[in-house]
Amino acid sequence: MKRLDRLVMTSFLGPMVMTFCIVMFILLMQFLWKYIDDLVGKGLDAFTILELLLYTGATLMPMAFPLAVLLASLMTMGNLGEHNELLAMKAAGISLVRIMRPMIIISVGITIVAFLCANYVVPASALKMDTLIYSVQEQKPELVIRPGIFQNDIQDxxxxxxxxxxxxxxxxxxxxxxxxxxxxxxxxxxxxxxxxxxxxxxxxxxxxxxxxxxxxxxxxxxxxxxxxxxxxxxxxxxxxxxxxxLEGFGFEKKDEGLFSESYNVLRLDQIWRFQDSLHQRNEEAERELFQRLKDVYVTPWRANADSGRKVDTIDGYALYDAATDEEKVRCLAVAVDRLRETKSRVVSAGDDNYYYNKRRTRYMVEFHRKFTLSIACLLFFLIGAPLGAIVRKGGLGFPMGISVLFFVLYYVISTTTEKFAKQLVWDDVTGMWFSTFVLVPMAVFLIFKAKNDSPLFRSEWYGARIRRLGAALRFKSKGNSDSRK
Structure with missing residues (x-):
């Protein structure tokens, strides 16, 4: 391993581990804040709480990887640029892509690890986590005898x-x-x-x-x-x-089978099998509906002597006009009943079709999520590394602000479009990949600017331009005053 690769790799791995731990801590605190009312007052022991946090942390890892990669890559390239190390490497004829090669390899590895976690670790941990949360929610609060108040929670x-x-x-x-x-x-x-x-x-x-x-x-x-x-x-x-x-006060873990078919506890092959089963059931229901609609409902009539006579055409209006008033009323009543029955079947089939499509879309949303969160790791690296090379600001403050801004943008877009997909406004592919399609042009633009040493996000460049503009305005104002004299 060359010294350059070792320098870049060590500069990247340190912030990567640190930011990953910070992001995991923030996500776990957000989880505790969400379920604090369910956890407090239940008399849970430390082992149960640690077990819940362990499963929750494993479930949140795919969410933490992209933000950690974005922040670490921005900090690494920003530090190299701030200490003029990046400038020295470029002066020595080393391209930006060559400088980032160790980081690219690590980011690809993190992307693969994130996908494996999303497909294998998250389903198992999410099943354990959901079971524990449900068990805690179903548990009665800790029994406390308060003076002057009748305690009726004890059975009998x-x-x-x-x-x-x-x-x-x-x-x-x-x-x-x-x-x-x-x-x-x-x-x-x-x-x-x-x-x-x-x-x-x-x-x-x-x-x-x-x-x-x-x-x-x-x-x-x-x-x-x-x-x-x-x-x-x-x-x-x-x-x-x-x-x-005491009945219902001791902590009892519920059966994991209650959540074995939830959307977030399935692997890719299981998701595909479930959605394929729903798709086949939907197609079978549609075929059954079409077959029923094609059925010909014939009102039984008493056969006449000439009923077997061959005719060329049958005029429906003529038959209706030839019928008696009683027969007309009976025909209309039968037709209305048939129409009502057909309408009821069509409405029921439409509701079933909507239900099947919505369930299938929920499975496909989780299917695509395993890929989008993994690809986001590589995508955020392609945004963070060029942006750090352009900004040339190290430390934790400025990169943290930029990283949170990009991540919030990604999260808001992905959450909104995911909701569109779940509501069947958009298809599942567009809904889950739209945020990725939005950030790809940004990554390409930043890479292009970083290769050309663009001062796009440097405050010094904008400060110099403002000072030049101010000097030009003052010179022009002075020239106008001299000409008046």
């Missing part, structure tokens, strides 16, 4: 405590209603004090009571008779302890 129990000591966790004036028999408030336990604790896995509640009594009505049947009344019993205790299993 309603608990109220008057006071709670924050240091010792001792509760005063405890009231517990037992609704396990589903016949009203027939069993109630009162205690002077006690402890109510919940296990760490949120699966059991442990109740320990002191100096209390249990009041219970004993009923032979579920019918209530206020006149007869019911026998009751009272059991006092100095200390009582029982354990109740």
């Amino acid at each position: 129990f309603s608990i109220r405590v008057a006071q709670r000591d924050g240091k010792t966790n001792l509760m005063q004036d405890i009231l517990i209603y037992d609704h396990s028999r589903n016949i009203g408030n027939v069993s109630v336990t009162c205690a002077d004090s006690g402890y109510i604790t919940i296990t760490n896995d949120q699966r059991y509640i442990v109740v320990e009571l002191f100096s209390g009594a249990t009041y219970e009505e004993t009923r032979s049947n579920d019918r209530m008779d206020a006149q007869e009344g019911y026998p009751a019993r009272r059991v006092t205790f100095q200390r009582q302890k029982f354990v109740k299993r």
Whole structure:
């Protein structure tokens, strides 16, 4: 490896790793902000949260690669230009393409890695992530006993405590209603004090009571008779302890089969198989509709003696005019019924066709996404590297601003056109590749300007032009004043 290649490669890999980590951190923070309401208050352990972040990070990698490549390439070429290293290389007769060759090789490698991640890593991680998110959303909030409020989230129990000591966790004036028999408030336990604790896995509640009594009505049947009344019993205790299993509070991971056919958890071959199946079902439904529309509905008539006579033509109007009024009314009623039936079939078939096409488009959107995000890595390199050579500004501030600007432009265009494709306004190919087609001319333009050392984005060039214009205006103004004298 030549020194030039080693210099450019090391200058590119460092910012690449740094910017990739920064982008991943930003995307993960955005994910946490989106689902913060579902995660807080569920009593999730650290392992579950780390597992969710791991799967989320793997799912977001194809999104982070393009922005990281754009920022790293712009920083690398900007640093080389700012320290006049790029100028020295060009003065030595080295072309811009030759200077960028190590970066091009790395960018192509990143493009391939991004595609493999999008096709193999993302489907597996997205399935795990969606299952975990759904499991967290379905989990009940962490059980907390608050003073003065009846806690009804525990199955078959309603608990109220008057006071709670924050240091010792001792509760005063405890009231517990037992609704396990589903016949009203027939069993109630009162205690002077006690402890109510919940296990760490949120699966059991442990109740320990002191100096209390249990009041219970004993009923032979579920019918209530206020006149007869019911026998009751009272059991006092100095200390009582029982354990109740909590339903729905412990974290339980749902079945991954619920999301096995989602659009974002499929590989390319699976997506193609699903959309092909939908396409065949749609064609079969269309053939069935056309066959039904071609059916001839014949109203049964009683055969006459001359019904077998050969005729050249049949005049429909003549037949209608020859029919009696009763037959005309019956024919019109049958025709109206047939038209209504045909209209209903056509409308239903149109709705089915729209549904099939929309589902197929969703699959094809994910199909193209795996390619567009991968190609975006190479495309953003072809934008960032020439732009850095033109701007000649290193560091993190200016390249970050330019990179975010281009990425936001790409993201807004791709999101808008993707929505058009999902709504069947555009076809899936145009909707998913339009943003790429927009940025390709920009990349070609920047490469052309960088090869010709264009001062397109240099503030010094614009400053010099403004100063020259100001000097020219002052000279012209001075000449006019001298001529007047």
